[in-house]
Amino acid sequence: MIKEKLATIKKNIPSNVTLVAVSKTKPNELIEEAYNSGQRIFGENKAQELKNKAEVLPKDIEWHFIGHIQRNKVKYIAPYASLIHSIDSIKLLAEVNKQGLKNNRIINCLLQFYIATEETKFGLSLEEAEELLTSIEFLNLKNIKIVGVMGMASFINNEAQLRNEFIRLKNIFTQLNNNFFKHTETFQTISMGMSGDYKIAIEEGSTMIRVGSAIFGNRN
Numbered sequence: 628m629i630k631e632k633l634a635t636i637k638k639n640i641p642s643n644v645t646l647v648a649v650s651k652t653k654p655n656e657l658i659e660e661a662y663n664s665g666q667r668i669f670g671e672n673k674a675q676e677l678k679n680k681a682e683v684l685p686k687d688i689e690w691h692f693i694g695h696i697q698r699n700k701v702k703y704i705a706p707y708a709s710l711i712h713s714i715d716s717i718k719l720l721a722e723v724n725k726q727g728l729k730n731n732r733i734i735n736c737l738l739q740f741y742i743a744t745e746e747t748k749f750g751l752s753l754e755e756a757e758e759l760l761t762s763i764e765f766l767n768l769k770n771i772k773i774v775g776v777m778g779m780a781s782f783i784n785n786e787a788q789l790r791n792e793f794i795r796l797k798n799i800f801t802q803l804n805n806n807f808f809k810h811t812e813t814f815q816t817i818s819m820g821m822s823g824d825y826k827i828a829i830e831e832g833s834t835m836i837r838v839g840s841a842i843f844g845n846r847n
């Protein structure tokens with residue numbers, strides 16, 4: 628079942644788009660099922676849950692952290708996370724850097740942007756990101772690497788609005804790339820698109836989609 632769902636999604640996305648299988652709340656057995664059909668990248672949104680899963684599941688899994696995280700929980704994911712999608716402040720980034728140093732690694736991160744019209748979504752504005760990227764504190768962080776941007780569109784069924792939100796994130800990516808990362812080849816990820824909207828997100832330039840329920844079924 629999971630195998631067929633993965634195959635269908637893979638068939639429908641271009642080869643330059645990375646699929647993150649969002650396994651939050653799902654048991655290890657289902658993750659293993661996806662793993663056995665070839666999936667290696669999984670997304671979690673709770674620090675302790677990511678840690679627990681990473682400790683027992685195959686070591687060649689790439690764990691992505693996709694949720695809002697409190698600074699005091701970064702230590703749980705620092706040894707395992709290959710990409711943190713949800714950086715929304717310099718304070719959080721400094722803590723990731725600190726834990727990266729402790730674990731002797733450079734942790735890849737995405738800046739999360741606020742692109743939805745809903746009040747509840749987390750993320751930076753373009754101005755806040757520019758302030759972060761020009762701060763002295765940021766320039767001194769050696770154990771993190773900013774490799775792109777992430778955004779969550781509104782949870783709605785309006786295609787035109789979704790498209791606009793994705794276009795906004797693509798534009799933010801382009802501006803940051805021109806102004807801060809022109810000579811940084813590793814700045815190339817645009818993480819946008821979930822089960823309900825990934826096709827539109829890809830049309831608007833997504834390079835990484837985060838898909839949960841379309842693979843693993845609905846969450847309780």
Ligand SMILES: *Cc1c(COP(=O)(O)O)cnc(C)c1O
Pocket residue numbers: 649651672693694779821822823837838839840841
């Ligand atoms: C849960 C989650 C997803 C996956 O959502 P689905 O609709 O199940 O595909 C993607 N991104 C983030 C940040 C999430 O929290």
